[in-house]
Amino acid sequence: xxxxxxxxxxxxxxxxxxxVEAVEALTVVLAVGVxxxxxxxxxxxxxxxxxxxxxxxxFGRALGQIPVSVLQLVVGGLLLLFGMRWLRxxxxxxxxxxxxxxxxxIYNKEIHALSGGSEAARANSPKAWDLIAIATAFKAVTLxxxxxxxxxxxxxxxxxxxxxxSLGALAACLLVVVAGLALRGPLARVPENSLKFxxxxxxxxxxxxxxxxxxxxxxxxADAAILGLMAILAIASWLGVRVASRAKAAGKRVGAxxxxx
Amino acid sequence: xxxLTRMVRGLVGLFVDDGTLxxxxxxxxxxxxxxxxxGAIGKSLAMALLVAGxxxxxxxxxxxxxxxxxLRTVVGARDRES
Numbered sequence: 001x002x003x004x005x006x007x008x009x010x011x012x013x014x015x016x017x018x019x020v021e022a023v024e025a026l027t028v029v030l031a032v033g034v035x036x037x038x039x040x041x042x043x044x045x046x047x048x049x050x051x052x053x054x055x056x057x058x059f060g061r062a063l064g065q066i067p068v069s070v071l072q073l074v075v076g077g078l079l080l081l082f083g084m085r086w087l088r089x090x091x092x093x094x095x096x097x098x099x100x101x102x103x104x105x106i107y108n109k110e111i112h113a114l115s116g117g118s119e120a121a122r123a124n125s126p127k128a129w130d131l132i133a134i135a136t137a138f139k140a141v142t143l144x145x146x147x148x149x150x151x152x153x154x155x156x157x158x159x160x161x162x163x164x165x166s167l168g169a170l171a172a173c174l175l176v177v178v179a180g181l182a183l184r185g186p187l188a189r190v191p192e193n194s195l196k197f198x199x200x201x202x203x204x205x206x207x208x209x210x211x212x213x214x215x216x217x218x219x220x221x222a223d224a225a226i227l228g229l230m231a232i233l234a235i236a237s238w239l240g241v242r243v244a245s246r247a248k249a250a251g252k253r254v255g256a257x258x259x260x261x
Numbered sequence: 262x263x264x265l266t267r268m269v270r271g272l273v274g275l276f277v278d279d280g281t282l283x284x285x286x287x288x289x290x291x292x293x294x295x296x297x298x299x300g301a302i303g304k305s306l307a308m309a310l311l312v313a314g315x316x317x318x319x320x321x322x323x324x325x326x327x328x329x330x331x332l333r334t335v336v337g338a339r340d341r342e343s
Contacts, residue, residue: 077290084286084319085278091323097330204315212311215294217304229312236316243320244327251331 006223010161013202014168017151020195021144022176024106028140030180031110036133043129044137052145059149063157069214072158076211079154083203090197091237095244110136148173154203158210201237205229282322289314 033041063071092098148169156165209226212219219225277283293314297307 073294077287080290080315081277081283081286084282084315088279088282088319088323088326091319092326092330095323095327097327208312208315211290211294212308215297215307217297217308217311219308232312233316236320240320240323244323247324247327248331251328253331 006226007161007164009202009206009226010155011164011168013199013206014152014155014165015172016195017155017199017203018148018169018172019176020192020199021147021151022173023180023192025141025144026176026180027107028110029137031107032133032137032140035111036130036136040130040133041137044134044139045141047134048138048141048145051142052149055146056149059153060162063153063162068158071214072210073214075154075158076207076209076214078150078207079203080207080211082150082154083200083205083207085200086196087200087204087233087237090193090200091241091244093193094197094241095248097244097248151203155206197237201230201233204233279322279326282318285318285322286315289318 029041029045032044089098152162152165152169156162205226208229209219209223221228289311293307293311296302296310297304302310
């Protein structure tokens with residue numbers, strides 16, 4: 001029962017986190033394809049996927065040599081930093097402190113940059129092999145892909161759940177690619193901030209759990225303690241967003257008072 | 262060298278967005294780990310400190326960022342007016 005909770009929460013976490021990264025990569029690849037041609041965009045993407053497969057093969061083997069307690073300590077710490085980074089951003093966005101991530105705006109910005117800012121350039125027939133297009137697609141897929149690998153390793157390596165975590169990530173990438181091809185545009189409808197909120201909570205909970213196990217703590221109710229940690233983080237984040245919204249308004253009032261005094 | 266620096270920066274950027282939050286979390290993890298290792302605190306207290314310290318660090322960081330953002334909005338608007 002507890003083992004299946006762990007496996008499913010790993011798959012769901014890997015799926016949600018990877019879907020955010022896949023949307024970001026696909027937004028850039030679609031922009032490259034539309035402006036500079038699909039052949040170069042696909043070549044850059046395939047080269048990046050090749051590099052990522054090589055990275056997985058190298059690090060996948062190396063992971064087997066590391067003792068589990070060391071892996072729990074290091075991966076738990078990194079996962080906590082990763083999860084808290086996402087959670088902080090999602091909380092600040094929900095509180096209106098920073099702007100929401102806008103895939104449509106990123107898509108338009110990328111198109112503007114690749115077309116040299118002119119609509120005429122956009123209308124030009126794309127070159128067969130375009131180095132700028134290949135490099136742009138390669139860079140985007142490599143950067144986001146490395147994040148997916150880090151997520152899969154962090155979620156799957158410690159308890160031998162690399163395959164479920166990889167399946168979750170693969171399903172997310174395939175789903176995003178199919179949706180992206182069907183829409184032929186940025187996946188602006190994906191509620192990215194809500195996803196980041198959920199993933200931030202999941203990853204931080206896993207990070208706390210594994211770091212605790214790595215330093216020799218035994219959590220009550222074993223793996224089910226992850227659910228408790230998720231609940232604590234969810235309540236704290238909800239409270240944090242409310243307090244942050246008020247703090248922002250209070251900061252404005254203090255600033256306005258200073259201006260009139 | 263430039264590419265290597267950018268790669269390292271990109272990799273660090275995966276885990277660190279706000280330096281203060283990352284540093285506070287590392288201090289919390291290192292402190293709890295050291296105290297539990299030498300046996301200065303019990304395991305239950307170590308768990309409580311680990312969770313409360315990490316969640317507390319996040320909340321303090323977010324609230325501070327929100328407060329200073331509110332102040333910046335007003336100061337920015339005032340600067341634009343003058």
